[in-house]
Amino acid sequence: MSEFKPILVGFGYGLKDSILGMTAIFRIDDAIEQKYEEKQRKLAEYQRQHRGTRTRPKQEKSSSSKQILKNMIQCCLLNGGIFWLSIFLFENYIIPILQWITRNIFELVSGSTSQHSNVWFWMGPALSYVFGALWVLPLFWLSKPLNSLWFQEIADMAYRKNRGRPLALVHIARGESVSSYFSRSIADFAFSILLQTFFLLQGLVVSFLPVVGMIASLGHMCLLYSLYSFEYKWVNMVLAYADIFYFLFQGVSVLTLMFSFHSQFPIKIFAAVVWLTNKVFHKSMTRQTDTSKLTATPSDSG
Numbered sequence: 397m398s399e400f401k402p403i404l405v406g407f408g409y410g411l412k413d414s415i416l417g418m419t420a421i422f423r424i425d426d427a428i429e430q431k432y433e434e435k436q437r438k439l440a441e442y443q444r445q446h447r448g449t450r451t452r453p454k455q456e457k458s459s460s461s462k463q464i465l466k467n468m469i470q471c472c473l474l475n476g477g478i479f480w481l482s483i484f485l486f487e488n489y490i491i492p493i494l495q496w497i498t499r500n501i502f503e504l505v506s507g508s509t510s511q512h513s514n515v516w517f518w519m520g521p522a523l524s525y526v527f528g529a530l531w532v533l534p535l536f537w538l539s540k541p542l543n544s545l546w547f548q549e550i551a552d553m554a555y556r557k558n559r560g561r562p563l564a565l566v567h568i569a570r571g572e573s574v575s576s577y578f579s580r581s582i583a584d585f586a587f588s589i590l591l592q593t594f595f596l597l598q599g600l601v602v603s604f605l606p607v608v609g610m611i612a613s614l615g616h617m618c619l620l621y622s623l624y625s626f627e628y629k630w631v632n633m634v635l636a637y638a639d640i641f642y643f644l645f646q647g648v649s650v651l652t653l654m655f656s657f658h659s660q661f662p663i664k665i666f667a668a669v670v671w672l673t674n675k676v677f678h679k680s681m682t683r684q685t686d687t688s689k690l691t692a693t694p695s696d697s698g
Contacts, residue, residue, distance in 0.1 A: 424464050424557055464553055467546040474539055479532070486527055491520065544585065590673045595620055598668065 495516060502512040599616030603609045 424554055464550050467550050471543065471546050474542065478539075479535065482535075483532065487524075491523065494523065495520070540589070541585075544588075587673060590676060592620065592623065594668075594672050595623070 498516065498519070499509050499512045502515075503509050595616065599613050599620060602616060603613035605612055
C-alpha cells in the first residue's frame with residue numbers, strides 16, 4: 397500500500413490545486429493592485445522626506461488592474477463562445493436535424509426507414525469528421541496565437557506574484573535585444589506546437605493498445621492539458637519537472653480517480669516526442685544554416 401501512497405498524494409494535491417486555482421486566479425488582480433498601491437505610497441513617502449513637500453502625488457491607476465479578469469473573459473468568449481458553442485450546436489442540433497431529414501427522405505422515397513440506419517452508420521461519423529477538419533481544426537490553429545498571448549499575460553502575472561520575475565523579462569533586463577527576444581519567442585511557439593502535435597499523436601496511438609488503451613490515452617490527454625496550462629512554468633523550470641511530478645499534473649487535469657503504474661524512476665513520457673521535436677528543429681535549422689552559407693559564398697568571393 398505504501399507504494400501507491402505517492403500516487404494518491406500527488407493526485408490529491410493536483411486535484412486540490414485545480415479546484416482552489418479556479419478562485420485563486422481572480423484574487424491575483426487584487427493582490428497586484430494592492431502591491432502597486434503600496435509601492436506608490438512608499439514612493440510618495442520617500443519624495444516627501446527628501447523634498448520636504450506636502451503635495452499629494454498624482455494618483456495613477458495600475459496598467460495591470462483587473463487585467464487577469466479581462467483576459468479570462470476574452471479567453472472564455474473565444475473558447476467557450478465560439479469553440480464550445482459551435483460544437484454543442486453541431487452535435488445536439490444540426491446532426492439530429494440532418495438525421496431527421498434523411499430519415500424522412502428515405503421514408504418518402506422507399507416507404508421504409510430500414511436502410512436509413514445503415515446509411516447513417518457511416519454518414520454521422522463522416523459529418524463529424526468533416527466538421528472537425530473544416531471548422532474546428534482551422535479555427536483552433538487560427539486562434540492559437542490569441543490564446544497564447546492572453547494565457548501568457550495571465551501566466552506572467554501569476555508567476556510574478558508567486559515566484560518572481562518571468563524568464564522573458566529576465567532576459568530583457570540582462571540586455572537582450574527586442575528582435576532577439578521576438579525571434580526566440582517565435583521559435584518557442586513553433587516548438588510548442590510541434591511538441592503538442594506529436595504528443596497528441598502519441599496519445600492517439602496508445603489508445604489502440606488492448607485493455608489499457610483507454611486509461612493510457614486518458615493519462616496522455618491529462619498531461620497534454622497540463623502542458624497547455626503549465627507550459628509557462630515548465631519553460632522556466634525545465635520540462636523534466638513534468639516527468640517527476642507526473643501524478644500531480646494528472647490530478648490537476650482530471651476530476652475523476654484513475655489508476656496508473658507507479659515506478660521509482662521519473663516517467664519519461666515526454667521523452668519520445670521531445671526527441672522527435674528536437675530532431676525536426678535541428679534538421680530545419682541545419683538546412684537554413686547551409687542555405688545561408690551558400691547564398692553568402694558568391695558575395696564573399698566577389
